[in-house]
Amino acid sequence: LLLGGMVTIASAQENELGVMQNFHIIEMEGVNQAKTFRRMEARDKDGKISAWLEVEAEKNGSVFTYKVLREDGSRLIRLGLKQILDGEKKRVEKNSPLETCFCDTNYTFPRERDIGGMWEIKLKPKRKVESLIDGVLFLSPNFELVRSEGTLVKDPSFWTKNVFIVITYTEIAGVRVPISYESTANARFHGKVIVSVNYNYLSLNGTPLVETK
Numbered sequence: 658l659l660l661g662g663m664v665t666i667a668s669a670q671e672n673e674l675g676v677m678q679n680f681h682i683i684e685m686e687g688v689n690q691a692k693t694f695r696r697m698e699a700r701d702k703d704g705k706i707s708a709w710l711e712v713e714a715e716k717n718g719s720v721f722t723y724k725v726l727r728e729d730g731s732r733l734i735r736l737g738l739k740q741i742l743d744g745e746k747k748r749v750e751k752n753s754p755l756e757t758c759f760c761d762t763n764y765t766f767p768r769e770r771d772i773g774g775m776w777e778i779k780l781k782p783k784r785k786v787e788s789l790i791d792g793v794l795f796l797s798p799n800f801e802l803v804r805s806e807g808t809l810v811k812d813p814s815f816w817t818k819n820v821f822i823v824i825t826y827t828e829i830a831g832v833r834v835p836i837s838y839e840s841t842a843n844a845r846f847h848g849k850v851i852v853s854v855n856y857n858y859l860s861l862n863g864t865p866l867v868e869t870k
Contacts, residue, residue, distance in 0.1 A: 688832055691716045692859040697741070699734045702849040708734035712742065713859075721749035734850075741852070744813075748788075757788045759805070764789070774798060780807060787811040790822060802826050802833055817850075819843045830861045 692715040700707035708730025714723040723742050728735050748757075755762055759780070768779035776796040782789040792807015806823040813820065820842040824835050838854040858866050 688716070688834065688862065689718055690863055691834070691861050694857040694859060695854055697738045697852070697854045699738055699850060699852045701847055702851065706731050706734060706847070708732075708738065710735060710738050714742065714745075716749055719750055719752040721746040737850075738852070756786070759794060759802075775803065776800070782810045785810050787813050792822075801828070816845050817842050818845075829858050830864055830866065832861060834858065834861070 692713070695710075695712045695714060697710045697712060698707070699709075709728065710725055711727040712723050712725050714721070723746070725739070757763070763783055765781045765783065766778055767781055768777075770777050772795075775798070778794040778796065780790060780792050780794060782791055787809050789810050790805070790807030791810050792805065794802060795804040795806075797803050804823065804825050807821070809820040809822065812818045820840055822838070822840045824839075825837045826833050827836050828834075834856075836856050838852075838856075840852045842850050842852075844850045860866055
């Protein structure tokens, strides 16, 4: 998911999927430091209840810190957004990139197809844990990760079910990183909740950057 979920990507075994043999390897260790400005928003499906946060967050090795700069809206939804950040902090501190990688440790890749300028790779998770998705990857013609989308195979809590996630990636300073995150989920007593996060990278591996849009 966010900085704690900068996905480690590894090639599948040669006899499992031809396209994946060309998939660029992006090691978690390649993103040792990242500082971002994030706009986080959440609302119910009717837009009657909403909230937003503007946050500065930084990952340094296995340390993750964040500071809420501005916030407004429903107190309960703001609390939920902060819980997303707290969950990211725990994942970074755990420092186990293999738990979330798009690799044959976690997935089989039963189908590949050319969809007109992109490769679509089917993902089937091997374990029922909340860090894995049942979904697809989209790769560029050069076999670089463009987007991942799918449903979490395990609900993150009693209160949140059927979480569908879309993450968009790009290359910044030679590293492939997420630039947007969107999810929809069914929240008990609140119905469908929609969350979006956009990232501006302020520094990456110690190099100051112009903000990305």
